Amino acid sequence: MENELIRIFDALTGFAWTTLPEGCVGLINKRWCEYTGLSIEEAKRQAWRSAVHPDDFPTLLQGWRTMVASGKPGELEVRMRHCDGDYRRLLFRMSPLMDPSGRVVKWRGINSDIEERRRAEGTARLGEPNLSVIIDSIPFPVAVTTPSGEVRDLNQPTLDYFGKSLDELKGLKVCNLTHPEDRPGILAAQSKARETGFAYSVQSRHRRYDGTYRWFNLAGMPVRDARGYIFCWLHLLIDIDDRTRRGDVPSTAERDLSSIINTIPALAWSARTDGSGEFFNQHYLDYVGLSAKQANEWGLTVALHPDDVHDLTAWWQLVMASQTPGETEARLRRFDGEYRWFLFRVNPLRNASGNIIKWYGISIDIDDRKRAEENLRLSEAFLAEGQRTSLTGSFSWSLDTDVIVFSEELYRIFEFEPGTAVTLERIADRIHPDDILLLSDKKADARSTGADHDYEIRLLMPGGAVKYVHVVSHSTRGRCGQREYIGALQDVTQRRVSEETLGALRSELARMAKVNSLGALTASIAHEVNQPLSGVITNASTCLRMLAADPPNVQGALETARRTIRDGHRASDVITRVRSLFSKKDSIAERVNLNEAAKEVIALTQSTLKNSRVMLRTEFSDDLPPVTGDRVQLQQVILNLLLNATEAVSGVDDRPRQVMIRTEEDGGDFVRLTVRDSGVGFRPEVANKMFETFFTTKSSGMGIGLSISQSIVERHHGRLQAATNEGPGATFWFSIPRACSNGAESNRAVATAMPHGIDATSTTGNP
Incomplete structure (x- = not known):
């Protein structure tokens, strides 16, 4: 019985009931009781008759008998007494529920308030002769x-x-x-x-x-x-x-x-x-x-x-x-x-x-009436199809009675048997264990403040699948003043899965970009490593000769061994910097001095700059405040801007190949790093596309360096921008907030921007 009643409850504003074939009252929903002021027990004791207008009771009885005799659905208009004593006209719609053999086992009914509509129709007919005038x-x-x-x-x-x-x-x-x-x-x-x-x-x-x-x-x-x-x-x-x-x-x-x-x-x-x-x-x-x-x-x-x-x-x-x-x-x-x-x-x-x-x-x-019914049918069909297409279902929740009504699409999303009773306990059973506290907070907030809600929560299905749903709802009051929430719930699982897949792809592309950048630095790295390694070999040979002399030159051998250790450390430092820059590891929030970070990047690119005959000029601020962020990520941005500037001037032969790196405070709350070149620049019409993924003006470029750099800067709550110079070349710069005096707060802010477990170069979307 209760399963059938829930189907009737899908009509949110109706008063629903069921009877046995012989007319005995089965179930009556709470909206009916709230409207009439009668309890379910009173209604079952035939007290419902007192709620029907005496003049309309014979019509109701006659119509009921006719429908029972025919076994077919029907409808009647009857006046019923509201709990405040006022009679209002209701539309009674009744239909039989049959078993597989075609025998009627139950009658279902729903009453809709049409008093306002009837009054409007009566107003429209004021110009017609009334019955008194006729008689x-x-x-x-x-x-x-x-x-x-x-x-x-x-x-x-x-x-x-x-x-x-x-x-x-x-x-x-x-x-x-x-x-x-x-x-x-x-x-x-x-x-x-x-x-x-x-x-x-x-x-x-x-x-x-x-x-x-x-x-x-x-x-x-x-x-x-x-x-x-x-x-x-x-x-x-x-x-x-x-x-x-x-x-x-x-x-x-x-x-x-x-x-x-x-x-x-x-x-x-x-x-x-x-x-x-x-x-x-x-x-x-x-x-x-x-x-x-x-x-x-x-x-x-x-x-x-x-x-x-x-x-x-x-x-x-x-x-x-x-x-x-x-x-x-x-x-x-x-x-x-x-x-x-x-x-x-x-x-x-x-x-x-x-x-x-x-x-x-x-x-x-x-x-x-037929046009209105057809429009209503089309509206209901469009609504149902729209909910199926958009994976969106609607619901209502009475805070006073905890009665919950689900639309058909919500039954599918929650994987409940259609028509079964929906309770707060059943809903809680579907919530992901990690989100139970979120649901409890929202319920408590609804009962205490009645605030509107807009949030996402996860469902854990019986088979183990996880669904992401977006919930939007607002509070309202029914006819008798009862509090309730009306809302919609959309299944956004596919979108979230797509976002996670796209994020993983971007992370992999970012790693590939770093690896490709490594190819451009191979010559510089080899030069940087070969110098200390050559010193190590030379000093080791000298040390052996000094020790083999007669008598052995122990003092000279010791000094030579110290130089060997020094050159070994130089080679180790180069390798360490390269590994940290191109490794795939989690983001680390720390206080970073952009001057020192830029100097380390310059040290890695010295050979590239020398081979390209690039004149690098630096203008580092002496009292530059630190920023909070991931040192390796910020160095990747600096490296990408510096290599781009180097490539931009590599084809210039009619003027000096100049690149300038500058650091400075930007408005007091931000720190700016600028890379300016005297290269070929870029056309104004491509300015809005430069930071789009896969857009490039290079014949051999992948078009992801600037996009990844922008994502890194944005996750540090900053901005990456570009402009053409008044003369030749272009200028790229980024600004990020300076570190707070309370380092813990700053660390938490960056940790929020860069969640644990996501690669340092993953992006959240194109600008």
């Missing part, structure tokens, strides 16, 4: 009663005949004004009419104001609203006393009923027992633009849409064969040529023997 225009007594039989309105001929005011007649029962011998017949006819919804006609005597009883033909007919539901009854008293005394009592009330039909502001008609059209009221004739003669000659089908004629004809034949009321939908042509959808309802009129003597029908314009 006052009828020159014989007419009474209007509610569906339960209470007097609602009386026209002036009625007041004149009985000689009493409206309030006095409302206080009297109709039978008190009827001849005692005729009362049982009237009560029986009216009772059967209310039960079946069919018109009735009886002859009876009614006492005039002077005490005289006169014979009347009492004809009653239900008046239905735009949806076909009875909202009142019309009772007409046609004086037939003179004809009765002459023995000229009509066998039927055909002319009287025709008058009734013609006064109803709806498309009403009657047909003979063979199905041929007999009468069309004035509203019908005005709508289709036909005269009474044309309508009687051509019948109903002349104004039907050609595509609907066959189906409507087949339906009409089936109704006549079954001799039961029926309804269907078809398009009817208006006088201006436009076709609109109508609901056709037909009821048989039977004589005292139960034989059908006539058919009465009414056609209700439902075109606007």
